Amino acid sequence: MKYSRIGRVVALSSAAVMLLTGCGGGNSTEKKTSESLDKDAKVSITFAGWSLDMTPEFKTLADGFHKSHPNITISVKQYSADDYDKQLTADISSGAQPDVFPLKNMVKYVTYAESKGLADISDIAKDFTSDKNIETSYYKMEDGKYYALPYRADSWVLFYNKDMFKKTGVKEPDGTWTWDDYTKAAKEMKEKLPAAGYDANTYPMYMHNWQSVVQSFALAQSGKSDKQTFLKGDFSYMEPFYKRALEWQNDKLTVDWNTSFTNKVQYQTQFGSQKAAMMPMGSWYAATLLTQRNNGQAEKFDWGMAPIPQNPDTKTPKTPITFGSPTSLAISSKLTGQKMSAAKEFVKWAVGEGGATELAQLSTTPAYIDSKVTDTFFKPEGMANDQQSKDAWAKHDLKLEAPVAKGTDTINSILKDTHSSIMTGTQNVKDGLQEAAKNVKDQGVIDE
Template structure:
């Protein structure tokens, strides 16, 4: 097993209950989602297999829409054909931990791994997934639409009030030719998480009154026509990329994973919005510029795997410096992101060449999108359900947040 001298897992050296990686030929199966559209899967596998000719990595694509439920069903049923388990988000992680389906990596590793991301995933002193990709929320914008409207580009120190004003200035036209100043996708996160970036409020606190002004503004943008309505987007099942690709939206808060997608889609001609750039997420007054929320994607090991030691070696390698550099080479932010890797991403063919975009790749402060709590899966459902009710105006903001509070309180009883 290789040892790392730098990066996220510099201290990781092996699994205490497992011996060294066997020399016989072994095939590992990696449970993942969106094989055909995620750029780093193939180069990671090819590089690892080249270094380890006795290991073959296969994959099982469980799809992104229902990945959490699909992988939970497989593992809770005692599946032995999956070795490496990709973990999508906190609710997915907690489901798998509660079902006792993953190896405890805290005890498996000879040396402790102590990073902000592993701390964030710690449950009762243990963690069960090694972070290898940490996405952050950024602001994407179409430079051509800004130029046409005569509006200054966003900066890495732009307030939400300035964002709302630009959205008004950029909204042009009518009907099918209308250009919206911004695009707010249907995910609850794109309203709720922004209220937590002051470090004072949290989606797991049980008190959701702090969300009221954020929902007021989200509904105002719908009413003013600076964004498409939530109901229209839900009814048409519009993918977030569509309005941006087609030049129908001038700005869009979205995850850092969209960088690699944009580079690829512009290159192959699928995206008409060729002149794009990024900036840091807007911030509220009193919040440090560049502060954002993150989502950790990690790799765990199936407790029923027949090849645990080989699986861990692969997981270590992906989460370590070699894997991180390969992930960065595709335009994706690895968990082990440092200044050199940020420069690597900024130097990719197709990445915007302006200094604002380059600077937006690194954040001074990030907060986990949904903190790790044992009722995260149920809480996430409550957050999503209430978001839908408020954004479709089936309930008032006040009543919706009260329902959210009451439902969350029942989880603790």
């Protein structure tokens, strides 16, 4: 049985398409830069990564590819996880970029395309466009070209502690929850936690301090298009989501935003040490949880994944709507000859089943998902492997964390300040969102 993502990810905005077409991310008139790969030629290429001691996926991909392509050596160049985009942008500007490099999320796609540092890899993309096991359409430009392809595609799911639900007698998530159901279950659990033996520092849920935890769910589940909301500078659709978030912290169903942000609370610790029974989080956390259980940083308990609760104010969709931000691979536009051919061969392998299987062995969610990859992902000891967990991981309508558009970075920056001001009570919800709309309009980045 195949477990492939259902639904189409939000398409690129017309602004992004026009910008990319105008600036020529890969240059339509450029001379031919690649040639047929000589399998006997020894080639070395560089590959960017970050936090290599804690993020094994980069070396795993490099080593896995080398096994099947022994004449191609891949050297991983380490960047700072926090300053990755800043450092990579500087390298591209100076012409010192690695041969192959990840794009952390779609928000920066336009920015990188403007740099003209990304090669046209449409010849690789054509091998995946009709493959139902991977979604690549959001990388296609108006001119039909592709400048990156996804190798992993984390989506947000609801992690929950099955043991805590059993001990408190609260009914587990069943895949049909709305955010109102989520709130109701959290309130019931809060009342029952003391009798079940849990202390005052244990909460029914944990809401992390990132703006996406409120804003991206609101965008994905609003029932409106990006052009009606985010790119129009109208953020009123976020209001009910913020009211719920404030209710959660005011009712002490979660650690409050101030404490989480000021004390740098780690979401891994909250769930892994059983201080929170439920936690919306990206699917990448599954790998972290298994690693921490094995090294003693997390406790061992029965856990699972459920679909993210849905917007109670809209019609319940047949397929759960969640958000995520694919991580993709791009190739330096400076490469030519056998280096370009080797880089393309590596990206093609990494994006496909070969790389996906290697990532799944790390419990990392790849962009390419078929039955083999699914079986591999859920095989490790300690992994949640019930059917609901598998469905939550693989079957959903994935929307982008934010639209791909020229003004997204600016809008996101303004909304980040809005998020903190609302969650700290500095501004009420309505005033905060209206001020954000005004600030965005003043920046001149609204998609008119």
